[in-house]
Amino acid sequence: MSHNTLKPGAILIADAHCAPWRRDFIDFLYALESGTIVTPQLILMGDVFDMLYGPIPRTYEYNTEGLDLLNRLSEKIQIIYLEGNHDFLLGRLLPNIEVIAREHQPLILDYQGKNVALSHGDQIMGMGYEIYTALIRSPFILGILRMIDTIGNGFIVSRLERMMKRKKHCRPIEHFETLIENRLNDLKTEGFDVLIEGHFHQNRFFESADLHYINLAAFACNERYFTVQSTYNMPLVYESVFRKEPL
Secondary structure (H helix, E strand, O other), X not given: OOOOEOOOOOEEEOOOOEEOOEOHHHHHHHHHHHOOOOOOEEEEOOOOEOOEEOOOHHHHHOOHHHHHHHHHHOOXXXXXXXXXOOEEOOHHHOOOOEEEOHHHXXXXXXXXXXXXXXXXXXXXXXXXXXXXXXXXXXXXXXXXXXXXXXXXXXXXXXXXXXXXXXXXOOOOXXXXXXXXXXXXXXXXXXXXXXXXXXXXXXXXXXXXXXXXXEEXXXXXXXXXXXXXXXXXXXXXXXXXXXXXXXX
């Protein structure tokens, strides 16, 4: 399944980090299902679930409600899911959704004659990160983790849960623009006009050379989502808050 158009009115959500202790994204999906919020296209920018690793059954048992909602919604609207570093190897869990693995990002879509690149945002993060992300996706490593988790009655997932609950998602990154400039120097940006990423949770927009760069806010921090509704020389995405005031 392949789509090459970013639709007017599309909704982009990044870094919801959905978990049993963080259900705001579930409520958002119910709002979509009920028609309270309307969109022709839902684009999930990665780390939508805090722990969802396709080969580890306990992690998708953990997220059954969210997965069921996404699969029901996929029968009504187009959904594109860019895998992140918290949610990957998802294809068989979301059969009607176009799942874009890390190695196939950025996904380039056309919007009113502009090439818009979409990525979770964890490319070009250094050799150490590349080794880490290859290991966590390795079928061999995941097989061992699945076996240990099964034998240990959920030991691995329970340990990860404690770590995730302690993690602070909402904080500014010092010298963020310099970080992005350095990454863009190594990222092949020829061929697209706009790059939209999640991962960093910064809610920052700026121009870099001939590229318009957008880093989306994390839905987990303040329930912000973004709607594509630009016109000529206007912003590409507009920010909304689902329910509560920013933290």
